[in-house]
Amino acid sequence: MRLIAPLAIALCLVAALHEAGDTPELDLVIRNGRVVDGAGNPAAYQDVGIQDGRIAAVGRVTERGRREIDARGRIVAPGFIDVHTHAENVTSRPAAENFVRMGVTSIVLGNCGSSELDVAAFFRKVEETKVALNVATLFGHNTARRAAMGGSFNRAPTEEELDRMRQHVDQAMRDGAVGLSTGLIYLPGTFARTEEIVELAKAAAAHDGIYASHMRNEGAGIDAALNELFRVAREARIRAHVSHIKLGGKPAWGRAPAVLAALEAARAEGLDVTQDQYVYTASSTGLGNLVPASAREGGAARFRERLENPDEKARIIAQMKETLRRGGRESYDYAVIASYRADRSLNGKTIPEAAKAKRGADTLDDQIELILEIEQSGGGSGIYHGMDETDLQTFLRHPNTMIASDSGVRARDEGVPHPRGYGNNARVLGRYVRELKVLRLEDAVRRMTSLPAGVFGLRDRGLLRPGAWADVAVFDPEKVEDAATFSDPHHYARGVTHVLVNGVPVVDGGEQTAARPGMALRRR
Numbered sequence: 001m002r003l004i005a006p007l008a009i010a011l012c013l014v015a016a017l018h019e020a021g022d023t024p025e026l027d028l029v030i031r032n033g034r035v036v037d038g039a040g041n042p043a044a045y046q047d048v049g050i051q052d053g054r055i056a057a058v059g060r061v062t063e064r065g066r067r068e069i070d071a072r073g074r075i076v077a078p079g080f081i082d083v084h085t086h087a088e089n090v091t092s093r094p095a096a097e098n099f100v101r102m103g104v105t106s107i108v109l110g111n112c113g114s115s116e117l118d119v120a121a122f123f124r125k126v127e128e129t130k131v132a133l134n135v136a137t138l139f140g141h142n143t144a145r146r147a148a149m150g151g152s153f154n155r156a157p158t159e160e161e162l163d164r165m166r167q168h169v170d171q172a173m174r175d176g177a178v179g180l181s182t183g184l185i186y187l188p189g190t191f192a193r194t195e196e197i198v199e200l201a202k203a204a205a206a207h208d209g210i211y212a213s214h215m216r217n218e219g220a221g222i223d224a225a226l227n228e229l230f231r232v233a234r235e236a237r238i239r240a241h242v243s244h245i246k247l248g249g250k251p252a253w254g255r256a257p258a259v260l261a262a263l264e265a266a267r268a269e270g271l272d273v274t275q276d277q278y279v280y281t282a283s284s285t286g287l288g289n290l291v292p293a294s295a296r297e298g299g300a301a302r303f304r305e306r307l308e309n310p311d312e313k314a315r316i317i318a319q320m321k322e323t324l325r326r327g328g329r330e331s332y333d334y335a336v337i338a339s340y341r342a343d344r345s346l347n348g349k350t351i352p353e354a355a356k357a358k359r360g361a362d363t364l365d366d367q368i369e370l371i372l373e374i375e376q377s378g379g380g381s382g383i384y385h386g387m388d389e390t391d392l393q394t395f396l397r398h399p400n401t402m403i404a405s406d407s408g409v410r411a412r413d414e415g416v417p418h419p420r421g422y423g424n425n426a427r428v429l430g431r432y433v434r435e436l437k438v439l440r441l442e443d444a445v446r447r448m449t450s451l452p453a454g455v456f457g458l459r460d461r462g463l464l465r466p467g468a469w470a471d472v473a474v475f476d477p478e479k480v481e482d483a484a485t486f487s488d489p490h491h492y493a494r495g496v497t498h499v500l501v502n503g504v505p506v507v508d509g510g511e512q513t514a515a516r517p518g519m520a521l522r523r524r
Ligand SMILES: [Zn+2]
Pocket: 111, 112, 183, 214, 243, 244
């Protein structure tokens, strides 16, 4: 009797709880929002139920959530996937706030030919660190070339070196990289012939990887660069992707329709070719790229030797002037110093302004001397105002253009970096969807979610549907906007109220939480 009574009481209690419907049945329910599912379907009023990190239900959700978010007046979308980042520093800045505050829940690193050499170790480090968002990576051709050839050299690899590069690519793919990236304007990849890239792309294709390329030319010479990309896709039988599609320099402006026609022709031929874009008319990369690669080949000591030789230095300067002329320019006034560690007072200044400040004069020769001095003093990064808004919008309208930032994880108030790292996705939703109506909202979201997930092979991401991982962005379509500008970039995007990564809020009520639920996304 003594034993039976407590048991009976307990059973009665369980029954009573069931009848009252008090038991929370899902971890989280987002109610009353307009769901944009990521596939491009029209927005619809639906609830989203989440359980164990995944989407449990989309539609009229009758179960109660242990936590409920009222998304009235807001859009509920899959978390954004940024396939073009340089966020290798995510393990030292694991909150990745500039990304998550604009709704980004997954990033792909290792772009433009540069990645970690040991992908397995990198993924372990991501998991040990615990980061706020999901991390996938490409494997960099420049990384492989440097490791296999012992530096930056202007020559073809030996058979043995090529084989070693192939093995690096194979190992990286086995360790979960999503593909191979090239940066064909950078050291040492710029010295590679197409045959070398084809061989390495074959190693990535064997594991169903993608080939993503910062092409050899993004200006007046883009046709040959596109043809090289198509050749890699054709000969290595690999999906190919144009990174940060653009046309830089006035002589190239207006050619966006021709570039898209070439991409369409390649697709008609049977090649799987896609592209990504950031929505700013300025680019950003190392200031060293203003100096010819042949002058920087072989390391810092060789560079100094060349500058000490008057004949060689004259050749370098002549080459720089010729490159400027071919870009339709007479000055480096389009280039702004974003970050220069050796002299932070130059951050935010154009090259002529910086030359004036450091050398007392801003002639072209003074500008070039300053650029060479910066490169000798450890280098820096720059912002280059060189694109046309009409081209930008033409590229943006193409259905296969993904939205990607080309950014690393930002540290508040460090340098004057390109605003894209803080604002890219929000700028698409605010400026190009709401204000200029270049894109439908549903299509813009598709280019940030299911399109990149599908092409880069991120499984169960990029769609709000039962079974998918619960990566979610909730934002106000009337208020979402970028707040970062070129002169004052360190501002988070506005209007994104909730961001979930694997079902866990990393942005809640517009503020970042301490949660770090991100996963290492290994290709499977
Ligand atoms: Zn790049």
